[in-house]
Amino acid sequence: MKFNSALENIKVYEAGKPIELVVREYGIEKDQIVKLASNENPFGCSPKVKEAVRAIIDNMALYPDDSMVKLKTALSQKYGIQSNELVIGAGSDQVIEFAIHAKAHGGSKVLMNSVTFAMYEIYAKQVGAQIIRTPSREHKMDEFYALYQEHRPSIIFLCTPNNPTGDGLLASEMIDFISKVDSDTLVIVDGAYMEYARFKNPAYAVEPKELIERFENVLFLGTFSKAYGLGGMRVGYGIAQAPIIEALYKVRPPFNITTLSLEAASVALYDEAFVQWCIEENFKEMARYEAFARSKGIDVIDSYTNFVTLSLPEEKNSSKIAQELLKKGMIVRDLSSYGLNAIRITIGTRVQNDRFFELTDSLV
Amino acid sequence: MKFNSALENIKVYEAGKPIELVVREYGIEKDQIVKLASNENPFGCSPKVKEAVRAIIDNMALYPDDSMVKLKTALSQKYGIQSNELVIGAGSDQVIEFAIHAKAHGGSKVLMNSVTFAMYEIYAKQVGAQIIRTPSREHKMDEFYALYQEHRPSIIFLCTPNNPTGDGLLASEMIDFISKVDSDTLVIVDGAYMEYARFKNPAYAVEPKELIERFENVLFLGTFSKAYGLGGMRVGYGIAQAPIIEALYKVRPPFNITTLSLEAASVALYDEAFVQWCIEENFKEMARYEAFARSKGIDVIDSYTNFVTLSLPEEKNSSKIAQELLKKGMIVRDLSSYGLNAIRITIGTRVQNDRFFELTDSLV
Numbered sequence: 020m021k022f023n024s025a026l027e028n029i030k031v032y033e034a035g036k037p038i039e040l041v042v043r044e045y046g047i048e049k050d051q052i053v054k055l056a057s058n059e060n061p062f063g064c065s066p067k068v069k070e071a072v073r074a075i076i077d078n079m080a081l082y083p084d085d086s087m088v089k090l091k092t093a094l095s096q097k098y099g100i101q102s103n104e105l106v107i108g109a110g111s112d113q114v115i116e117f118a119i120h121a122k123a124h125g126g127s128k129v130l131m132n133s134v135t136f137a138m139y140e141i142y143a144k145q146v147g148a149q150i151i152r153t154p155s156r157e158h159k160m161d162e163f164y165a166l167y168q169e170h171r172p173s174i175i176f177l178c179t180p181n182n183p184t185g186d187g188l189l190a191s192e193m194i195d196f197i198s199k200v201d202s203d204t205l206v207i208v209d210g211a212y213m214e215y216a217r218f219k220n221p222a223y224a225v226e227p228k229e230l231i232e233r234f235e236n237v238l239f240l241g242t243f244s245k246a247y248g249l250g251g252m253r254v255g256y257g258i259a260q261a262p263i264i265e266a267l268y269k270v271r272p273p274f275n276i277t278t279l280s281l282e283a284a285s286v287a288l289y290d291e292a293f294v295q296w297c298i299e300e301n302f303k304e305m306a307r308y309e310a311f312a313r314s315k316g317i318d319v320i321d322s323y324t325n326f327v328t329l330s331l332p333e334e335k336n337s338s339k340i341a342q343e344l345l346k347k348g349m350i351v352r353d354l355s356s357y358g359l360n361a362i363r364i365t366i367g368t369r370v371q372n373d374r375f376f377e378l379t380d381s382l383v
Numbered sequence: 384m385k386f387n388s389a390l391e392n393i394k395v396y397e398a399g400k401p402i403e404l405v406v407r408e409y410g411i412e413k414d415q416i417v418k419l420a421s422n423e424n425p426f427g428c429s430p431k432v433k434e435a436v437r438a439i440i441d442n443m444a445l446y447p448d449d450s451m452v453k454l455k456t457a458l459s460q461k462y463g464i465q466s467n468e469l470v471i472g473a474g475s476d477q478v479i480e481f482a483i484h485a486k487a488h489g490g491s492k493v494l495m496n497s498v499t500f501a502m503y504e505i506y507a508k509q510v511g512a513q514i515i516r517t518p519s520r521e522h523k524m525d526e527f528y529a530l531y532q533e534h535r536p537s538i539i540f541l542c543t544p545n546n547p548t549g550d551g552l553l554a555s556e557m558i559d560f561i562s563k564v565d566s567d568t569l570v571i572v573d574g575a576y577m578e579y580a581r582f583k584n585p586a587y588a589v590e591p592k593e594l595i596e597r598f599e600n601v602l603f604l605g606t607f608s609k610a611y612g613l614g615g616m617r618v619g620y621g622i623a624q625a626p627i628i629e630a631l632y633k634v635r636p637p638f639n640i641t642t643l644s645l646e647a648a649s650v651a652l653y654d655e656a657f658v659q660w661c662i663e664e665n666f667k668e669m670a671r672y673e674a675f676a677r678s679k680g681i682d683v684i685d686s687y688t689n690f691v692t693l694s695l696p697e698e699k700n701s702s703k704i705a706q707e708l709l710k711k712g713m714i715v716r717d718l719s720s721y722g723l724n725a726i727r728i729t730i731g732t733r734v735q736n737d738r739f740f741e742l743t744d745s746l747v
Binding site for chain 1: 632643
């Protein structure tokens with residue numbers, strides 16, 4: 020059977036190995052495995068969220084409230100925006116998918132950073148769009164602007180802080196750039212890790228409300244998968260002016276968020292103290308990774324997220340090191356598929372991080 | 384901002400009203416509302432499923448096992464198929480979306496029944512495909528064949544039992560038809576209610592294994608949202624030969640099923656006794672709806688599902704009756720948007736059904 024020709028160019032996304040897979044493949048006991056590969060919150064979610072989800076277990080048979088009023092109300096309050104400026108996705112991933120399906124098509128161009136979140140390219144290729152990438156590993160706005168002028172892309176992705184590298188982009192630089200882009204180009208600001216950036220240095224944080232008040236062509240993305248500790252529940256969101264949201268709604272499948280996930284995300288927003296505590300812990304532990312890297316003479320990219328990226332010297336091979344660690348039950352992300360000789364490690368709990376230092380000590 | 388022109392023709396799906404909405408709009412107490420609008424299992428899911436989900440609440444922070452090994456193993460065993468003949472979607476809805484995105488595009492034609500599940504058209508329009516519909520309300524294979532020959536569609540949808548009407552299609556007739564279709568046309572057999580049909584009359588049931596052994600161009604859809612009582616958890620599946628599954632995987636977003644949903648669906652498959660009991664109850668109660676309709680001189684479509692469709696006489700208006708019931712806290716589905724003067728009622732518990740008869744008695 021023949022399928023759409025765009026599919027020929029699609030490489031399936033390589034996810035961080037789940038613990039179950041390592042148990043199966045390497046025969047390691049489940050409780051001996053440490054997964055620092057998918058930037059999950061090592062402290063999980065707020066205990067209030069668990070309690071709330073337990074309380075509605077009987078509702079698993081019932082289709083979700085597709086108007087999502089509870090979650091939209093909580094998010095609107097958090098950001099000082101209106102409900103019709105919000106769309107909820109099964110992870111911010113799904114909002115990326117909506118945006119690409121609504122705006123791009125065969126022949127469109129999509130501009131993104133040299134190294135960035137893999138799903139932008141995968142979704143863009145699904146509709147046959149052409150990918151344009153900047154040359155540098157960091158988001159450099161002059162490079163973006165030059166390529167914007169040359170190619171007039173229909174969508175531009177700015178991922179800040181960037182995944183999988185962790186570095187940030189000054190909000191002021193980003194806003195200067197957006198103000199030079201024509202209003203028919205959709206600029207997607209992926210803020211999946213924005214809670215961490217806001218904590219570390221407010222100059223690297225953008226406020227969605229200000230962004231969408233100023234620009235009619237910006238879509239801001241946020242997620243519950245990282246700081247809010249709900250990676251397994253698949254909830255993210257997009258914030259934009261109402262006409263953009265209306266278009267995304269046209270390609271949104273009904274009931275795209277589970278009944279339990281809607282509850283979990285709503286309740287998570289009412290325990291910001293828990294999230295702030297997790298973020299504080301994150302940066303305390305990150306300092307230990309930086310010290311470890313320094314002691315080994317390894318470059319670490321200055322990170323505004325809940326992970327660190329260690330750029331290895333030429334004589335070390337990231338794939339080999341990740342594989343060695345895996346055999347010992349330590350799951351990290353090898354970035355060779357992104358063209359980097361680097362490994363990305365999620366900041367874990369103190370105990371998990373100690374284990375990483377111990378296992379890695381002899382390898383780097 | 385301009386969006387893809389295909390979006391202009393998309394009407395957003397109208398979901399059954401959730402209980403929360405009726406509470407808000409009509410100020411009715413939550414426990415006074417009966418929802419018989421979305422074909423949920425009124426007995427919910429197996430108690431074993433609830434127990435299993437409670438036991439892994441701590442895993443909400445962890446991304447799902449994207450290889451879905453536990454669920455795929457359970458489904459493979461149930462159907463006697465291989466794991467690579469399976470794709471899991473967030474509801475069978477999402478598998479429909481995968482299939483359309485993989486196979487159809489602007490200029491494609493998609494053939495479906497006159498009255499059938501609304502999402503086929505919505506997804507097809509998202510990619511700019513043209514919709515071809517048969518004339519009759521029932522699936523008539525000669526009508527399908529004539530339109531197939533005339534239009535050579537890239538996808539054909541057969542929904543059996545059909546939603547929102549409940550009538551079935553003899554498996555033998557369907558197979559005769561499929562055997563006359565060329566192998567580059569994807570035939571999607573939507574069996575969302577197949578568990579009910581199999582119970583009522585095996586002649587109306589198709590076995591996915593036989594279907595895909597015989598045909599390289601068939602995709603069978605099943606779901607956990609109906610008989611398995613997990614409508615809120617968004618899990619469905621597609622069964623086809625491996626090359627079709629491989630293509631669908633290329634348009635599948637990673638982590639499309641939540642961690643809790645994967646567990647719920649896996650465990651649900653190991654309590655088939657519960658599901659069979661629910662189905663038995665369903666048909667006992669359906670007999671009461673049939674008797675009610677007869678006593679009122681109303682036509683009821685012979686149903687192979689967990690709902691009944693009452694075709695109203697001309698002097699009665701389905702929208703008005705559904706609205707009257709809504710004001711009293713009874714949510715049913717008005718089918719006027721499908722071009723039918725009919726209401727569709729999910730078979731509830733005995734108490735819920737009694738309430739329906741009581742409230743409807745004076746209206747029809």
